[in-house]
Amino acid sequence: MRWDAPGDVHWVEFGIGGLGDKTEETATPEALLRLHEGAWVIRAVSLDDDGRRRTQTSSLVVPEQPELLGRFDVLVSEPEAELRDLLLFFNQYSMEPRFSWVAVIDGTGRHRWYLPGDPPPFKINRAHVGPDGQPWFTTYHWDREADWGTLHQVSWDGLHRERWSLPEQHHDFVVEDDSVTWLSWVYRDTPMPGTTSPVATDALRSRPLDGDQPSILWSVLDDHPLDLRPPCPHASAPKFKPGFTEFSHGNSVVSVDDEWWVMLRYLDQIVAVDKQTGATKWSLGGPEATLSYDGVPPSHPHFSDAWADGLLVFDNGDHRPDDTSSAIEYVLDGEVAREVWRFEHPDGAHTPFLGDVRRLPGGNRLVVWSSSGELMEVTPDGRVVWHAVTPDVVGRVTVLDPGWQPVF
Numbered sequence: 156m157r158w159d160a161p162g163d164v165h166w167v168e169f170g171i172g173g174l175g176d177k178t179e180e181t182a183t184p185e186a187l188l189r190l191h192e193g194a195w196v197i198r199a200v201s202l203d204d205d206g207r208r209r210t211q212t213s214s215l216v217v218p219e220q221p222e223l224l225g226r227f228d229v230l231v232s233e234p235e236a237e238l239r240d241l242l243l244f245f246n247q248y249s250m251e252p253r254f255s256w257v258a259v260i261d262g263t264g265r266h267r268w269y270l271p272g273d274p275p276p277f278k279i280n281r282a283h284v285g286p287d288g289q290p291w292f293t294t295y296h297w298d299r300e301a302d303w304g305t306l307h308q309v310s311w312d313g314l315h316r317e318r319w320s321l322p323e324q325h326h327d328f329v330v331e332d333d334s335v336t337w338l339s340w341v342y343r344d345t346p347m348p349g350t351t352s353p354v355a356t357d358a359l360r361s362r363p364l365d366g367d368q369p370s371i372l373w374s375v376l377d378d379h380p381l382d383l384r385p386p387c388p389h390a391s392a393p394k395f396k397p398g399f400t401e402f403s404h405g406n407s408v409v410s411v412d413d414e415w416w417v418m419l420r421y422l423d424q425i426v427a428v429d430k431q432t433g434a435t436k437w438s439l440g441g442p443e444a445t446l447s448y449d450g451v452p453p454s455h456p457h458f459s460d461a462w463a464d465g466l467l468v469f470d471n472g473d474h475r476p477d478d479t480s481s482a483i484e485y486v487l488d489g490e491v492a493r494e495v496w497r498f499e500h501p502d503g504a505h506t507p508f509l510g511d512v513r514r515l516p517g518g519n520r521l522v523v524w525s526s527s528g529e530l531m532e533v534t535p536d537g538r539v540v541w542h543a544v545t546p547d548v549v550g551r552v553t554v555l556d557p558g559w560q561p562v563f
């Protein structure tokens with residue numbers, strides 16, 4: 156709705172069956188309300204230059220959310236849970252029928268915003284909130300049979316959409332300093348020992364958003380010389396990238412000061428790449444590593460949240476005897492990564508793909524067991540204070556800032 160607002164003080168009153176809610180009073184005559192389904196009454200209020208209250212009232216029906224968008228049931232919501240007052244942004248998808256979305260839910264598990272992806276074979280595979288405060292996401296071919304890697308930027312109000320081609324894109328990207336950096340495949344024709352198909356491994360490519368050509372900043376083949384041998388049976392099974400045997404299966408890229416930290420999943424290794432030179436600065440765990448874990452290393456993990464001397468890792472646990480998945484926090488202490496916190500899935504469940512763990516503003520952790528559609532808020536002493544579940548797969552999650560307001 157739109158109304159010509161007089162004066163410099165504006166707010167919106169709104170609610171279902173009444174006007175119980177109210178936005179902050181602001182000098183900006185724009186507001187975006189994150190309304191769940193239902194019949195709403197909305198009143199725009201402005202104070203004119205003489206301080207008189209001027210209003211316009213409308214009604215708005217927000218339709219029920221689509222059948223194909225999996226709903227969330229909140230099973231636990233303790234009063235102390237931070238997520239009761241926060242919003243979560245992520246991609247979610249269903250395997251049957253195939254459908255993918257980017258979405259925002261609130262602490263009651265209700266969707267407050269969602270955007271459908273294009274129909275298969277396009278799949279939304281990763282979503283971030285960019286430095287502009289807007290949603291960004293990538294899509295690729297659902298079965299990775301063609302190179303259709305694409306970056307999308309949309310505005311929260313849905314009025315603006317833009318897209319860029321990201322060659323060989325898979326798994327993860329970062330938008331920073333007016334450019335995008337993404338995980339991509341590079342290839343070698345010679346099969347690895349014991350295999351017959353050509354090799355796919357990982358590179359970081361980047362491009363300015365103003366249209367210049369993409370370039371390779373760093374690649375396993377040229378900048379991280381390792382013996383190209385199948386590290387485990389996952390690499391030998393050409394199932395993720397048809398026609399190729401994957402050596403490293405990079406799945407995460409995180410910006411930490413002047414470095415990109417890259418997770419090479421099949422190698423159980425994190426590599427730090429100099430953003431300016433593309434040089435490998437250190438590697439943690441896995442083959443020929445310069446840093447090591449002080450205990451049992453994670454097995455085929457993912458990660459999204461890292462800082463100068465620490466990180467949170469979602470340890471899928473693929474090669475552990477009981478294959479229970481866990482969230483682990485490490486402190487980087489010289490040449491050792493020291494485990495300072497661990498939370499295993501309470502039922503011993505295994506998350507075979509994706510998975511995420513992030514800090515919340517008040518010190519709790521959000522753990523995402525992607526394949527079972529479970530999100531949990533966990534306290535430092537390991538209590539689950541918020542727990543939601545959906546039939547969909549949940550991708551990796553961004554916690555929107557408290558008091559988040561979208562930027563127009």
Ligand SMILES: [Zn+2]
Nearest residue numbers: 387388389390
């Ligand atoms: Zn493996």
